[in-house]
Amino acid sequence: MNDTCERINTYGQSKSSFIIGYEGIPQNLLLNAVTSVILIIIFLIIRKVAWRYSQSALLDTSEESYLIKKQRNYNVWSQFFYGNLKRHHRASAVASTPSDDNRPGAQGNESSDASYSPNLLPESISGAPESAGGGGGGRVGGGASNLQQDPGLFRSLKSFIQLTDEDIGSVAGKDAVRYIKLQRYIFVLLLVVLVLSLSIVLPLNIHGAFTDKVGDFSRTTISNIKGESFSLWVHGVLSAGYMLLAALFMCHYSRHVVSYDAYSVNPNCLMVKGVPERLLDEAVIMGHFREAYPNVLVEKVNFVYDTAKLQKLHDESIFISAVLQLCREEAEAAADAAAATGAASSSTTPIAEPPQVSVTKCRCTWLCGGCCCGTEDAVTYYADRLENISKRLTHEAEVSKSRKLPFIFVEFATPTDASHVLSDYQRAQGHLCGLLPFNRRGPARSVHSEVLQTDSWTVEFAPYPEDLNWHNLSHAASLVWYLRAAMINTGLVLLLFFFTTPVYFMTMLKLNRINDAFQRNVATQFLPTLFLWFFSAILPLIVYYSDLFIQHWTKSTEHYAIMIKCTLFQLLMVLILPSFGLSRADEFFKWIFSLNSNDSAFRLRWHCVFVSENASFFVNYVITTAMIGCCADLLRFSELINYAFHWFSARSSAEAKLAYKKVQWENQYGFNLSWMLCIFGIVMTYANVAPLILVFGILYMIMKMIVDRYNIHYVYLPSIMDRDVHRLSQSLVLVCVFLGEIFILGFFLIRIPGMSDARTVFMFVAVIISLAYIFGRLMVHMLRKAGCFGEQSFDLGCLENCDKTPYLPKVLLRPPGGSRSSGLPAEH
Numbered sequence: 113m114n115d116t117c118e119r120i121n122t123y124g125q126s127k128s129s130f131i132i133g134y135e136g137i138p139q140n141l142l143l144n145a146v147t148s149v150i151l152i153i154i155f156l157i158i159r160k161v162a163w164r165y166s167q168s169a170l171l172d173t174s175e176e177s178y179l180i181k182k183q184r185n186y187n188v189w190s191q192f193f194y195g196n197l198k199r200h201h202r203a204s205a206v207a208s209t210p211s212d213d214n215r216p217g218a219q220g221n222e223s224s225d226a227s228y229s230p231n232l233l234p235e236s237i238s239g240a241p242e243s244a245g246g247g248g249g250g251r252v253g254g255g256a257s258n259l260q261q262d263p264g265l266f267r268s269l270k271s272f273i274q275l276t277d278e279d280i281g282s283v284a285g286k287d288a289v290r291y292i293k294l295q296r297y298i299f300v301l302l303l304v305v306l307v308l309s310l311s312i313v314l315p316l317n318i319h320g321a322f323t324d325k326v327g328d329f330s331r332t333t334i335s336n337i338k339g340e341s342f343s344l345w346v347h348g349v350l351s352a353g354y355m356l357l358a359a360l361f362m363c364h365y366s367r368h369v370v371s372y373d374a375y376s377v378n379p380n381c382l383m384v385k386g387v388p389e390r391l392l393d394e395a396v397i398m399g400h401f402r403e404a405y406p407n408v409l410v411e412k413v414n415f416v417y418d419t420a421k422l423q424k425l426h427d428e429s430i431f432i433s434a435v436l437q438l439c440r441e442e443a444e445a446a447a448d449a450a451a452a453t454g455a456a457s458s459s460t461t462p463i464a465e466p467p468q469v470s471v472t473k474c475r476c477t478w479l480c481g482g483c484c485c486g487t488e489d490a491v492t493y494y495a496d497r498l499e500n501i502s503k504r505l506t507h508e509a510e511v512s513k514s515r516k517l518p519f520i521f522v523e524f525a526t527p528t529d530a531s532h533v534l535s536d537y538q539r540a541q542g543h544l545c546g547l548l549p550f551n552r553r554g555p556a557r558s559v560h561s562e563v564l565q566t567d568s569w570t571v572e573f574a575p576y577p578e579d580l581n582w583h584n585l586s587h588a589a590s591l592v593w594y595l596r597a598a599m600i601n602t603g604l605v606l607l608l609f610f611f612t613t614p615v616y617f618m619t620m621l622k623l624n625r626i627n628d629a630f631q632r633n634v635a636t637q638f639l640p641t642l643f644l645w646f647f648s649a650i651l652p653l654i655v656y657y658s659d660l661f662i663q664h665w666t667k668s669t670e671h672y673a674i675m676i677k678c679t680l681f682q683l684l685m686v687l688i689l690p691s692f693g694l695s696r697a698d699e700f701f702k703w704i705f706s707l708n709s710n711d712s713a714f715r716l717r718w719h720c721v722f723v724s725e726n727a728s729f730f731v732n733y734v735i736t737t738a739m740i741g742c743c744a745d746l747l748r749f750s751e752l753i754n755y756a757f758h759w760f761s762a763r764s765s766a767e768a769k770l771a772y773k774k775v776q777w778e779n780q781y782g783f784n785l786s787w788m789l790c791i792f793g794i795v796m797t798y799a800n801v802a803p804l805i806l807v808f809g810i811l812y813m814i815m816k817m818i819v820d821r822y823n824i825h826y827v828y829l830p831s832i833m834d835r836d837v838h839r840l841s842q843s844l845v846l847v848c849v850f851l852g853e854i855f856i857l858g859f860f861l862i863r864i865p866g867m868s869d870a871r872t873v874f875m876f877v878a879v880i881i882s883l884a885y886i887f888g889r890l891m892v893h894m895l896r897k898a899g900c901f902g903e904q905s906f907d908l909g910c911l912e913n914c915d916k917t918p919y920l921p922k923v924l925l926r927p928p929g930g931s932r933s934s935g936l937p938a939e940h
Contacts, residue, residue, distance in 0.1 A: 137329065137804075140732040144739040151743035275825060284779065284824045287833040290369055291781055292821065294841060297365045298792055299813040305354055305796070306810055309803040313350060316343040317803065329728050333802045334856075339863030344871055347800045351856045352878035354799065358849040359885065362842040377573035379527035381919070382534060385519040385570040388563075392516045396560050401522070403558035404566075405533055409525035414919035416585055418515040422508045423583040426923045429501045431773055436494040438766040442469045443491055471764040490764050509924065517585060521574050521919040530573070537571040574919070575666045579832050582921035588665040597662045604658060604677070607651075645736045651685060652678045653750065656783050667778075668834040675782030675837060679844055682790040686733070687797060687851070691726060727802035730794055734805055737791055738812035742819045748827070751775055778831035779824055785841050788816060793848035797855055839893055843886060850882050 281289045320336030330336055337343060387397075394413045401410045446469065470487035471494070524530040537555050555566060587593040655678050664670040755775045762768035795809030857875045864872055918925070 137728055137731055137735070141735055144735050148739035148743045151740070151747060155743070155746055272822065275821065280821065280825050283830070284828070285830045285832075287781070287831070288779065288824045290838065291785075291833060292817070292824070293369050294365060294785075294838075295788070295813065295817050295820065297361050298788070298845065299810070299817065301358060301361050302792070302795065302806065302809050302813060304357060305799055306806040308350060308353075309799050309806055312346060313800050314803040316346060329802075332804055333727050334800060334859055335727075337863075339865070344860065344864070345874075347856055348860070348871055348875045348878070351800055351853045351875075352882075354796065355846070355849050355853060355878070355882045358846055362845055366838070366842060378576050379573065380524055380530055381574040382522045382524070382530050383519060383572055383574035384522060386565065386568050387518050387520055388565055389516060389518050391564055392518075392520070396564065397520065397522075400558045400560040400564055400566065401533075404556040404561070405529075405536075408529040408533060410522060410529075411525055412523040414521040414523065416517040416519055416521070416919075417512045417921070417924065418517055418586040419512050419921045419923055420583040420586050422505070422512045422923050423921065425501060425505045425508055429498065429505055431770065432494055432498045432501060434770050434773065435764070435766045436491070436498055438770060439469050439490040439494055439764070442766065469764070469766070471767075490766060494766075512924065517588075519588075523919070534571055534573065537569065575668065575834075576832075577917040577919050579666050579668050579834065580921075581663070581665050581667060581670070582923075584663040584665045587663050593663065600658050600662055604655060604681075607654070645733065645741055649741070649744075652682055652783070652786065655681055656780070667832050668837060671780070671782035671831075671833060671837050672840060673782070674780070675786050675840060676844075678783060678786035679789050682786060683793050683848075683851075686790055687730075687794050690729070691797075691855075727798055727805075730798055731802060731805045731808060734791060734794060734808045734812055738808055738815050742812070742815035745819045746822065748823075751777060776829055779828040781831060781833040781837060784820065785837075785844075789841070789844050789848055791816075792845070793851055796849050797851045799852055800856055801859070836893075839889075843889055843893075846882075846886050846889070850879075850886060853879050853882055 277289045277292065280292065314332060317332050317334055317336050320331070320338070320341070334347060337347075392415055394415075397413050398410055401408065469490040471490040472487055522530075522533075524533070555569075557566065561567070587596075656674055659670065659674050659677065662673070664673065755771060758771040758774045759768050762771055791809070791812055795805055795812075798805045853875070857872070857879050860869070860872045860875050861867075867873070867876075
């Protein structure tokens with residue numbers, strides 16, 4: 113193992129000739145400010161283009177609905193990526209429209225914008241009669257007239273500033289409001305820490321004994337204080353106080369924000385696994401519950417079907433139907449243009465045949481115009497394809513209903529009934545808190561118990577229907593699912609251990625070999641943090657997409673897994689390894705396991721943490737993330753690249769214009785929380801080591817809150833963040849603050865000789881208490897889920913807010929009207 117500190121910030125070997133001091137932080141701040149201004153200007157220009165084309169196309173980001181006017185010069189991607197016009201219109205109307213918290217959109221349970229503002233849908237799609245008059249109407253009507261004028265930058269900015277939590281909740285659901293409020297709690301916590309650290313810790317660091325040189329960044333860090341200094345008591349007490357403060361903030365957030373309507377399960381419904389597939393009969397199962405639990409009222413038994421293939425066909429049919437309608441619109445526009453040209457020409461001049469809307473015969477891009485394999489009429493091609501998909505869809509719908517999966521959803525009259533049955537099975541399975549086997553006995557039995565094999569059932573509270581990934585349920589709890597999850601997670605561990613971190617890339621670049629002074633200043637002071645930000649953004653994306661391949665059967669579980677893996681991965685990769693001067697995780701664990709035999713290695717690694725160049729690097733990293741990182745989130749480069757791929761691979765211009773339908777994203781709370789907590793962890797870890805980092809931590813939180821409010825309200829589709837994700841986020845906030853205590857304890861160990869010093873003992877006790885508190889929170893959560901505290905009780909208000917959506921995938925539900933004119937089964 114390498115016994116030297118791998119330093120990323122090489123400012124010490126390349127002093128600036130135009131801004132002196134502070135380890136390159138002023139230069140990095142200036143370059144980031146210029147770059148972020150350029151990115152914001154690009155964003156404003158593209159958004160201006162979106163408004164310019166708003167009269168040519170009013171696009172709905174819902175799953176099935178769109179309105180394309182008969183103009184051909186409109187821009188799709190700018191509207192999709194940089195602000196939904198329909199949402200801008202709705203934002204201005206939301207203040208004058210009474211909110212309805214009972215609609216699906218208010219709860220964040222639907223991923224379709226169609227449920228928010230149905231009057232914006234065209235009549236031909238929404239099913240409203242064309243003769244409808246007056247205020248309702250199916251067409252855009254007066255709503256479109258409000259969009260005819262570009263509101264301008266200042267009016268748009270004013271509208272954005274005036275957005276309230278109620279406005280955001282009406283668009284993105286209550287979980288979005290809770291996410292925003294968590295950001296506020298973290299922001300206020302950082303603000304309090306900023307005041308304390310800048311007013312108390314920073315003066316103590318500056319008046320240390322090692323250096324008094326003005327402009328030296330190390331003068332502002334804890335490394336400027338001698339080990340025998342009494343002021344180290346202040347650092348220790350404040351780091352422990354920050355932990356207490358964070359615990360109080362998270363308790364207040366949990367008590368006042370995450371209320372009864374944030375339950376991750378439906379208290380009226382149980383999910384039962386292990387039912388024999390041959391005995392999935394509603395009468396038999398209902399009879400079992402009536403006899404085994406005579407005081408319990410079962411309202412309905414819902415079976416689960418394998419709809420993976422059906423969902424794929426359904427999504428394809430929706431897309432092809434939209435493409436076909438757009439092709440017909442283009443063909444009509446071309447015919448109208450040809451007719452107008454013919455009427456204006458001389459009567460002796462033959463009328464030219466209107467141009468054909470074409471599609472390539474092979475999978476090459478539409479941009480080549482069929483140069484490889486020719487073209488054919490797009491309307492005929494998509495109509496035939498849609499008819500074929502419709503037949504397959506109808507057949508697959510019938511087949512899916514015959515493919516029942518071995519688990520059911522049992523709906524009860526009250527949460528008390530459901531909790532009673534669940535508690536009986538938890539006791540019957542012979543587990544103490546679901547962990548230790550003892551006193552095994554069978555559950556309540558009936559005459560059907562033997563054939564239904566009720567002793568082997570696994571019973572738990574059911575997720576809400578909107579939380580289920582119905583197309584993944586065929587893999588739930590199967591051996592294949594566990595094998596795939598094990599393989600993917602093993603691959604991630606190998607990537608984490610042996611794939612070089614951004615630190616390694618920085619040391620391999622050899623930036624100091626650049627001869628030009630200005631270029632060398634930029635390369636050594638700006639590029640390292642930019643590259644670290646880039647790689648730290650790419651590698652968590654690998655974690656995110658790999659977790660999608662695991663095919664979680666609930667969205668909440670997916671958010672939970674992504675959040676915990678991304679947070680731990682980023683903290684290790686971005687904070688812990690660079691702090692200790694290590695380039696790979698395997699070196700870190702080698703160092704951990706060799707501590708007993710090599711005390712010098714222990715002191716060397718902790719010395720790396722408090723090198724001034726190391727602390728200044730993290731200040732620069734937070735600056736880069738706050739400015740360039742947040743502006744990049746505003747521009748959404750990753751989604752734009754994904755969209756460009758689908759745009760170039762389209763077979764016709766109509767497919768290219770509707771490529772945005774293939775890249776619609778729900779708000780990924782787990783991913784966004786992990787990124788925010790990583791930066792929060794860096795700031796809190798170095799809050800007492802280098803207090804200046806708190807200034808830029810506040811800047812990051814301000815930028816993050818602004819960008820997230822914009823994206824949540826105007827861009828992303830709603831999603832669900834259940835109570836487990838809320839609790840995990842609170843625990844991870846405490847972990848981030850706990851890392852600051854660990855670093856202060858490490859400084860005491862290398863600066864203060866012996867373990868008997870009162871400051872070291874105090875810090876050691878504070879670390880033990882904090883660790884016990886965090887571990888206790890996690891254990892209480894696990895034991896509560898395992899049923900250790902008796903039957904779960906639910907607030908009375910939960911009965912009014914429980915969702916009544918049936919436990920069936922939307923592709924199997926049919927509205928009373930049957931199917932649409934296209935012949936496709938209509939989606940509920």
